[in-house]
Amino acid sequence: MxxxxxxxxxxxxxxxxxxxxxxxxxxxxxxxxxxxxxxxxxxxxxxxxxxxxxxxxxxxxxxxxxxxxxxxxxxxxxxxxxxxxxxxxxxxxxxxxxxxxxxxxxxxxxxxxxxxxxxxxxxxxxxxxxxxxxxxxxxxxxxxxxxxxxxxxxxxxxxxxSGEDLQIIHRHRDKRRQQELIGEAIHDLKIRNADEQDELRRRETMRSMQERQEQDLSDMIEEGRLEEAQDILNDILGGIYFSSGNTDLIKLRINELITVLTRRMIQNGADADRVHDLVAEFQKQSAESRDVEELSFGLSQLLPRLIDMLQDESIQELSEPVRRSLEYIHRNYRSQITLEQAAFYAAASPTHYSRLFNADMKVGFSVYVNRLRVEKAKELLRETTMTLSEISQSVGFSNQQYFSKVFKSETGSTPGQYRRMQDGS
Incomplete structure (x- = not known):
């Protein structure tokens, strides 16, 4: 002192x-x-x-x-x-x-x-x-x-x-606040599941909810939205704590979550070696730790590093209006976004923006948005049990028929065929 x-x-x-x-x-x-x-x-x-x-x-x-x-x-x-x-x-x-x-x-x-x-x-x-x-x-x-x-x-x-001492204080503070948010998520789950008597049905509901949360978390990481990603992660961890009875099972479930995120990041363009090195570092700490709170906090600290990695991999020589509009597109692809809306966000006229977009991205605006939606749909088909109608709505297509048409045009198979191929059936 x-x-x-x-x-x-x-x-x-x-x-x-x-x-x-x-x-x-x-x-x-x-x-x-x-x-x-x-x-x-x-x-x-x-x-x-x-x-x-x-x-x-x-x-x-x-x-x-x-x-x-x-x-x-x-x-x-x-x-x-x-x-x-x-x-x-x-x-x-x-x-x-x-x-x-x-x-x-x-x-x-x-x-x-x-x-x-x-x-x-x-x-x-x-x-x-x-x-x-x-x-x-x-x-x-x-x-x-x-x-x-x-x-x-x-x-x-x-x-x-000093900087190091301040980091210690902030780490303690952030860790405690994360546990408070996880506690709130557990409380909400207890209330939500209080009336569910059928254990099998309760587990199916929990699993379906976690699949959607994992998809949302992957989207937030890809879009660089750290605050929203942290919120979703805390909800997922609350579900893991709620449904897992001991430390070893919680650690197993957390590592399963890491595996899902790793696969999706590589599919979204991140360098596989860099992702595996980063995850291996976390999993080594996980294997040595018996402190679930420390493990949860370590996972939350991993998110900004994953986001930085994806953004590093996606850096391109883009014009400023297009770079700004891509952020808007990735955040709002679930809605019926238009070229005019994206141009407004990019602070450019629709005509000028359309020319810039075609020059930078080598495809037109509508084609790019549909391809993005198809990639998101492929993730949901692989990783969730959502129906085709639910997936179509979730990724921003106006109806299932149009979704199937665009999906087949981009992949050569219908959404149902794609899912069956992924399942090996």
């Missing part, structure tokens, strides 16, 4: 002056190093009892490391019915202390709850009026503002950390 101590003191002083919230700086053992704020009569009255003082110290000491594990601002209540929030300090990868903000109140207490605090903190009955007066000097902060006060302190403190 010595390296950042002087600048940290300045930052904490500024925070206190700006917000009016007191700050306590603790070392790694939980001992107080410094305090920034006005005298706190409320806590002083409680701390007249040595046992209560030690109780406060124990809470703050214990929750500093918890903030470090979370990589975030840790909000908690104390036995004095006050709110605090803690930010961990990390130096060279080690926990070296924390900053504790508070006390603050989320709301004014009732007379009954005040009496309970007085009993709980063993405040002498003769000090009740002093205790009430001291409480009135403590800020009442509504929950939303409390959150942003925590975020402000988080960023103020963490900008002092």
């Amino acid at each position: 010595k390296r950042i101590y002087e600048e940290l003191k300045t930052c904490l002083h500024v925070y206190w002056q700006a917000t009016g919230i007191g700050l306590l700086l603790l070392d790694e053992s939980g001992a107080a190093i410094d305090y920034f704020g006005n005298p706190n009569d409320y806590c002083d009255l409680i701390h007249q009892n040595q046992e209560q003082f030690l109780r406060c110290i124990k809470v703050h000491k214990m929750l500093g490391p918890e903030a470090e594990k979370m990589g975030d601002c840790y909000f908690y209540g104390c036995h004095g019915n006050m709110m605090h929030f803690s930010i961990a300090l990390v130096d060279q990868g080690k926990y070296v202390g924390s900053v504790v903000a508070g006390p603050i109140m989320a709301d004014y207490p009732s007379a009954a709850s005040l009496d309970e605090v007085i009993r709980n903190c063993e405040v002498p009955s003769g000090c009740r009026s002093l205790f009430l007066s001291a409480m009135q000097n403590i800020q009442v902060v509504e929950p939303e503002r409390m959150y942003y006060l925590g975020e402000l302190l988080y960023h103020l403190v963490n900008h002092l950390l």
Whole structure:
């Protein structure tokens, strides 16, 4: 902490002056190093009892490391019915202390709850009026503002950390937030499956849903849409956690997911050797790990690398309007997109855009869009049990008859024939 101590003191002083919230700086053992704020009569009255003082110290000491594990601002209540929030300090990868903000109140207490605090903190009955007066000097902060006060302190403190230490904090934070999202996905699945009594039917529904999610994830990776890809991945992981009973089975299901993504990436033009090297690195970590949360986070960290790889492979000498429009086309091919819409997105006139597109892509706009839809349809035919009608709609064809006509024109076989050939039948 010595390296950042002087600048940290300045930052904490500024925070206190700006917000009016007191700050306590603790070392790694939980001992107080410094305090920034006005005298706190409320806590002083409680701390007249040595046992209560030690109780406060124990809470703050214990929750500093918890903030470090979370990589975030840790909000908690104390036995004095006050709110605090803690930010961990990390130096060279080690926990070296924390900053504790508070006390603050989320709301004014009732007379009954005040009496309970007085009993709980063993405040002498003769000090009740002093205790009430001291409480009135403590800020009442509504929950939303409390959150942003925590975020402000988080960023103020963490900008002092080294790049490596900041990466550690951000990794902890992102990992925890991913687990929260996976937890929400599991909760939704439990509600959705609560009324399904037929186990076989429930499993079929889950499998069909996962197939669609895998296809959506593959699409988002191909289109470079990282945020949407992360959301879909968390939903898939929630399904894997929900339907798999132990760590080994979860690891197996995650590796099955990686296999599906690998195959689709190579089919979409990624360099096979680069993809296999990247996946082999992840699978090696997977084999050595028993921590499912770490494995899930590692998979989420793999997504931007897969996206970068696909984009590297697809770099071409394209004009700027065409490059912009391809992003629009790949995002909206499921809809009835027109050349005029793509030209508008590319900031070009339809006539000029059509000439540019033909010159760059060596095919016309409609042919390119239909070929893209056929490639997406081929993936669904190989990887899912969706009906031909569902696939036709899913990839943007106006009707199944036209879908079959275009598909046969591009592949030489009907969608049904293509599926049977892939199945080996």
